[in-house]
Amino acid sequence: MRWYNFFHIYQPPAWDEAIIRRVADESYRPVLKILEDHSSLRITMNITGALVEQLLALGMSDIVNRYRVLIHRGQVELVGSAMYHPILPLLPVEEARRQIELQTTLYRQTFGPEYSPQGFYCPEMAYDPHLDGLLLELGYTWVILDEISANGEIGTAPIDRPWILPSGLRAVFRNRHISDYLSFSSDLANPADGLRAIKEDSRGHEVLITAMDGENLGHHRHGVERLWEFLATYPGIETETLSTLAKQPGIRGQRLLSGSWSSQPADVARGIPFALWDHPENPIHQLQWELTRLIVRTVGECERDPNYHTVRHLVDRTLASDRYWWASASPWWDMAIVIRETQKLADAITPMTSVPPATRSAIEQLVQRITTTVELWERTGLAHKRQHDYLLGTGDVRFMAGGQVAS
Structure with missing residues (x-):
């Protein structure tokens, strides 16, 4: 073989x-x-x-x-x-x-x-x-x-x-x-x-x-x-x-x-091929991608900013898939990581001097909406329910850092 x-x-x-x-x-x-x-x-x-x-x-x-x-x-x-x-x-x-x-x-x-x-x-x-x-x-x-x-x-x-x-x-x-x-x-x-x-x-x-x-x-x-x-x-x-x-x-x-x-x-x-990172029925994902698109668009519009190259590098790093994955609750969920990585994405454009105030305000509002929704999922047990339903429905067995993920 x-x-x-x-x-x-x-x-x-x-x-x-x-x-x-x-x-x-x-x-x-x-x-x-x-x-x-x-x-x-x-x-x-x-x-x-x-x-x-x-x-x-x-x-x-x-x-x-x-x-x-x-x-x-x-x-x-x-x-x-x-x-x-x-x-x-x-x-x-x-x-x-x-x-x-x-x-x-x-x-x-x-x-x-x-x-x-x-x-x-x-x-x-x-x-x-x-x-x-x-x-x-x-x-x-x-x-x-x-x-x-x-x-x-x-x-x-x-x-x-x-x-x-x-x-x-x-x-x-x-x-x-x-x-x-x-x-x-x-x-x-x-x-x-x-x-x-x-x-x-x-x-x-x-x-x-x-x-x-x-x-x-x-x-x-x-x-x-x-x-x-x-x-x-x-x-x-x-x-x-x-x-x-x-x-x-x-x-x-x-x-x-x-x-x-x-x-x-x-x-x-169902036409949801990337469900762990962009599920249409996951409001956290939808808010995350709204923020991501806004950040990417803002950086692209500010290429003449004196701090563009510094910010460009920061944004490159924050496009990693992890924040969306940890927000899926399918079965992966970590409130602290999602909130922390969301703030990192928003903070990436802070050094730019040419970002319009209205754009900064829109970014701050999206960060707050994401944080509030994540905390709600954690507080009400919705995240755990989604984890349980996913593992029960798929029959998947998964391991992380030496331990089995349990439903």
Whole structure:
């Protein structure tokens, strides 16, 4: 069996130093050691630019340097992505372009000027067909997606070879069932059960494509890193980088659907492909995006402001997906993070001297409305009810920082 592993590692901009150090010790360094101990292992990954910046700033350059060695050795293949982990389909195209180019610039500075990836990862695998043109224009030839974007379903699309899309872009799809099984529900005390699950999956016993957050290995769920090592080095299993699959003869595919690796079939069918970040029935999300659009528009209108470049950098960082995710209550919810990150977004334009008073007032009002609504959800138990209903309805099992998220 050929196994194509994709890992995405990320920490939000300006994140808690203690958390980053814990993740590094529980996940990043143990996985690096597995790769160093087994020179035949091959993986494809995205190391988000926001994480690279923080690792270097916090004196953890050993992680970056070890990855650089593995990249030059051919064991690790990097893809392109967006610098601060925004949900690309929800941004204006020029903002999406900027985020992608920021990461490319940082990667070339960090990993070498020869960095020129062919593959691309949309943060959260949040994809919409309108991104095809931008990715092709920027030189990408393939994108890794969740299988739900193939036909709106899970477990039915042929995903053992690349799809050639009408735009000319190629797509490779992850096997959601096996990816999530390994991350969240595998029997860590019985590694052979993982072999059984792979063999019993009708689409994964010859060619298997998995993709997951790299932090699932050792941080979010302790022991997954050891299971992965057992499976990836098991006799008869060969690991390859995704680019080797993407270059193979493909099948002509239809126009894909918008979706992410968290999208549920019912949400895609209802036209809500990015429900964890922009749900039309979540008033917090709607207010958040009203504020985001206002901030982005304001910065764009003030390019001649003497503090434009400082503010532009601050806004780039605040477009990260996390504030919307933590406001979803599906099942993720954290009142303090949502309020704090909302204030950061509003504060980003404070240094600008050319922002009209009416715009500043509108921003302040939106911040207050978001804060009031978030506090109401917390106080009345509405957030917890939404969490409970989500977990009950989907049957999902999720882990965060070593513990299971309970309904």
